[in-house]
Amino acid sequence: xxYAGVAPERTTFYEQGTTDKPTGLKSxxxxxxxxxxxxxxxxxxMFFFAIAVxxxxxxxxxxxxxxxxxxxxxxxxxxxxxxxxxxIMIFLFVVPGLPSVFGNFFLPLQLGAEDVSFPRxxxxxxxxxxxxxxxxxxxxxxxxxxxxTGWTFYVPYSxxxxxxxxxxxxxxxxxxxxxxxxxxxxxxxxxxxxxxGMGFFKMPLFTWSLYATAWIQVLAxxxxxxxxxxxxxxRFLQVGVFNPALGxxxxxxxxxxxxxxxxxxxxxVLPAMGVVSDMLATFCHRTIFGxxxxxxxxxxxxxxGYLVWGHHMFTTGISPTSAKxxxxxxxxxxxxxxxxxxNWVATMYKASIELKTPMLYTLAFIFxxxxxxxxxxxxxxxxxxxxxxxxxxxxxxxxxxxxxxxxFAFFGGLYYWYPKMFGxxxxxxxxxxxxxxxxxxxxxxxxxxFMLGLKGMPRRYYDYLPEYxxxxxxxxxxxxxxxxxxxxxxxxxxxxxxxGEEAPDNPWEGTTLEWDTTSPPPLxxxxxxxxxxxxxxxxxxxxxx
Amino acid sequence: xxxxGEAAHAVHKDYEGAKIGMWLFLFxxxxxxxxxxxxxxxxxxxxxxxxxxxxxxxxxFLGVFNTVILLTSSLTMVLSVSAMQxxxxxxxxxxxxxxxxxALGFLVNKYFEWSYxxxxxxxxxxxxxxxxxxxxxxxxxxxxxxxxGLHGFHVIVGMICMGFIYYxxxxxxITPDDYVKLENVGLYxxxxxxxxxxxxxxxxxxx
Numbered sequence: 001x002x003y004a005g006v007a008p009e010r011t012t013f014y015e016q017g018t019t020d021k022p023t024g025l026k027s028x029x030x031x032x033x034x035x036x037x038x039x040x041x042x043x044x045x046m047f048f049f050a051i052a053v054x055x056x057x058x059x060x061x062x063x064x065x066x067x068x069x070x071x072x073x074x075x076x077x078x079x080x081x082x083x084x085x086x087x088i089m090i091f092l093f094v095v096p097g098l099p100s101v102f103g104n105f106f107l108p109l110q111l112g113a114e115d116v117s118f119p120r121x122x123x124x125x126x127x128x129x130x131x132x133x134x135x136x137x138x139x140x141x142x143x144x145x146x147x148x149t150g151w152t153f154y155v156p157y158s159x160x161x162x163x164x165x166x167x168x169x170x171x172x173x174x175x176x177x178x179x180x181x182x183x184x185x186x187x188x189x190x191x192x193x194x195x196x197g198m199g200f201f202k203m204p205l206f207t208w209s210l211y212a213t214a215w216i217q218v219l220a221x222x223x224x225x226x227x228x229x230x231x232x233x234x235r236f237l238q239v240g241v242f243n244p245a246l247g248x249x250x251x252x253x254x255x256x257x258x259x260x261x262x263x264x265x266x267x268x269v270l271p272a273m274g275v276v277s278d279m280l281a282t283f284c285h286r287t288i289f290g291x292x293x294x295x296x297x298x299x300x301x302x303x304x305g306y307l308v309w310g311h312h313m314f315t316t317g318i319s320p321t322s323a324k325x326x327x328x329x330x331x332x333x334x335x336x337x338x339x340x341x342x343n344w345v346a347t348m349y350k351a352s353i354e355l356k357t358p359m360l361y362t363l364a365f366i367f368x369x370x371x372x373x374x375x376x377x378x379x380x381x382x383x384x385x386x387x388x389x390x391x392x393x394x395x396x397x398x399x400x401x402x403x404x405x406x407x408f409a410f411f412g413g414l415y416y417w418y419p420k421m422f423g424x425x426x427x428x429x430x431x432x433x434x435x436x437x438x439x440x441x442x443x444x445x446x447x448x449x450f451m452l453g454l455k456g457m458p459r460r461y462y463d464y465l466p467e468y469x470x471x472x473x474x475x476x477x478x479x480x481x482x483x484x485x486x487x488x489x490x491x492x493x494x495x496x497x498x499x500g501e502e503a504p505d506n507p508w509e510g511t512t513l514e515w516d517t518t519s520p521p522p523l524x525x526x527x528x529x530x531x532x533x534x535x536x537x538x539x540x541x542x543x544x545x
Numbered sequence: 546x547x548x549x550g551e552a553a554h555a556v557h558k559d560y561e562g563a564k565i566g567m568w569l570f571l572f573x574x575x576x577x578x579x580x581x582x583x584x585x586x587x588x589x590x591x592x593x594x595x596x597x598x599x600x601x602x603x604x605x606f607l608g609v610f611n612t613v614i615l616l617t618s619s620l621t622m623v624l625s626v627s628a629m630q631x632x633x634x635x636x637x638x639x640x641x642x643x644x645x646x647x648a649l650g651f652l653v654n655k656y657f658e659w660s661y662x663x664x665x666x667x668x669x670x671x672x673x674x675x676x677x678x679x680x681x682x683x684x685x686x687x688x689x690x691x692x693x694g695l696h697g698f699h700v701i702v703g704m705i706c707m708g709f710i711y712y713x714x715x716x717x718x719i720t721p722d723d724y725v726k727l728e729n730v731g732l733y734x735x736x737x738x739x740x741x742x743x744x745x746x747x748x749x750x751x752x
Binding site: 117118121180183184185187188191192193218219220221222223225226227230233237238239240241246247248249252255256259 | 559561562565566569570572573574576577578579580581583584587588591592669670679680681683684687688690691
């Protein structure tokens with residue numbers, strides 16, 4: 001890969017589009033350029049993230065004191081709050097987030113390609129996503145109240161409650177198709193669009209993680225599609241498959257739901273691990289330790305992750321034999337995950353680490369994700385799970401993985417790639433302060449949940465006994481600090497769009513291909529043919545060492 | 546929904562890529578039906594006798610007749626693709642036409658089958674079902690309508706795709722040198738056929 005001089009005058013993808021007119025609203029909405037689609041996803045997702053965060057803050061506020069706290073929130077509205085918080089966060093932000101935003105923008109760049117394999121299909125996926133998003137928002141204002149089933153849409157409640165639950169289920173169905181088509185596009189792109197000389201083991205680890213993710217998207221998501229359709233059929237046609245009165249079995253719904261939704265957890269977390277691997281190599285200025293192990297562990301997580309869904313159902317009375325097998329397989333997932341953690345730590349050993357904001361997020365990811373992963377083990381063990389099932393311990397575990405892991409990796413990636421995407425630098429000092437607020441706020445918010453769970457506080461309850469009050473209050477204080485950190489970060493990003501310093505092409509001395517083009521890149525990504533002759537993280541000084 | 550994309554801003558035709566995309570899409574279709582097959586397997590093991598009894602009420606002759614129709618349509622689809630490969634556009638269109646006719650015939654049969662059943666009150670949620678059929682049979686018919694219904698929907702989508710293909714051939718967008726769209730619709734049609742091959746024994750021949 002030659003670092004030959006970059007042509008001085010080039011138009012960026014902001015100035016040249018795929019439509020007739022290069023600028024204006026239409027040039028964005030009809031663009032098949034993967035970079036513009038990525039930015040559109042980012043814009044939409046930040047909006048939905050803000051809504052879901054606000055709902056989360058309201059939940060925490062209601063739980064500040066024992067007994068009713070907020071005047072306008074009753075039990076019914078509280079149920080809607082946690083349902084919408086879950087539906088919007090999961091289906092509109094965390095699941096599609098990393099693949100749709102960074103995957104779209106950086107997959108072709110990291111492969112040295114001009115675009116994804118099916119650019120028009122890519123735009124179609126975006127519109128499916130927006131359709132699903134609109135349906136989810138419509139469900140909030142449906143007659144009969146907002147959806148209140150929880151994000152899992154468990155039967156029999158989901159076919160008995162108000163029509164809003166059906167609308168939210170339909171939203172998840174449509175979003176599923178968007179996810180499938182994105183996955184299909186990425187698998188094909190990775191197989192067909194790699195630059196000359198880029199074998200599979202010369203791909204950056206973010207691309208590897210997207211490959212594993214895309215396979216799960218293709219192979220798991222259809223199951224949720226058919227499941228949600230059956231809930232609709234149950235409601236309108238009384239086919240009986242999930243209705244015990246007609247001979248059906250509600251537990252089968254849970255099986256089908258988690259057959260998708262547990263692999264979906266890996267759709268969320270694998271790309272986060274990929275971003276972290278890339279950032280770690282860049283800010284340690286050295287090749288990543290155990291490249292092949294990290295790449296292949298993504299694949300093995302994808303495979304084993306398929307076979308563990310039963311651990312969500314240990315208390316439903318599934319057979320002891322199957323429970324034991326599911327428990328064992330769940331422990332197996334920890335092995336490739338542990339391999340990654342050890343490799344990341346080994347990469348940092350004796351490296352010259354540069355503590356820029358993205359690296360801080362990377363370190364926080366490793367710390368918080370380890371806590372999230374290790375607290376998963378007591379939930380995978382049959383005996384302890386009986387005690388911990390459906391308590392705040394599960395909430396703590398889940399948020400340490402989903403927020404402390406995935407969303408922190410998302411923010412880290414946003415800081416890391418911001419210069420490439422927008423051609424401006426963010427403010428480093430504000431970035432660090434924002435990070436510290438988020439880190440402290442996050443841990444204060446979610447760590448007490450482990451203690452609450454161990455003491456027996458059940459999840460999804462509107463009210464609690466006074467003895468839980470101090471820990472709940474602590475958690476709510478944490479949510480305020482976290483919110484302050486998020487606001488500072490948002491301000492930093494928005495302000496830097498116009499006022500940030502102009503970004504150099506390769507501000508972090510990264511070695512993957514996206515740093516080999518201008519910031520922001522031109523429409524066709526590179527102005528020369530890319531020929532790859534070395535590994536993704538080979539630093540020049542290491543070759544001579 | 547066929548995955549025929551090419552980069553809009555560069556002349557980039559990737560035949561292999563288009564077919565990979567289509568195969569991945571077919572995987573998702575298999576899994577979509579997979580959820581229903583799981584339900585069928587679970588309930589059949591619980592209500593074996595009722596499934597056996599209910600399956601007896603389905604018309605085996607119509608089921609087998611429809612199977613023959615679909616298999617024939619798969620043959621004409623293959624003929625259409627191979628005629629295009631050999632450069633015989635005229636025969637390709639003819640074979641595509643007969644595939645379309647077979648698909649239509651399948652749906653007409655299905656219409657008579659369903660309307661006969663519904664006329665006799667055999668459909669999910671009817672009074673007849675609640676009064677004279679026990680739980681296992683209700684589930685059998687529920688799954689019967691869901692699975693053959695979803696399959697029928699796929700037949701309709703296939704017919705729409707054939708319409709598009711016909712239009713594309715007439716416009717000269719599909720040529721003997723560039724016929725991946727036709728081939729992908731062919732792949733899709735074979736999957737529709739294949740799923741029916743599984744539905745026939747599970748519902749009609751289970752008696």
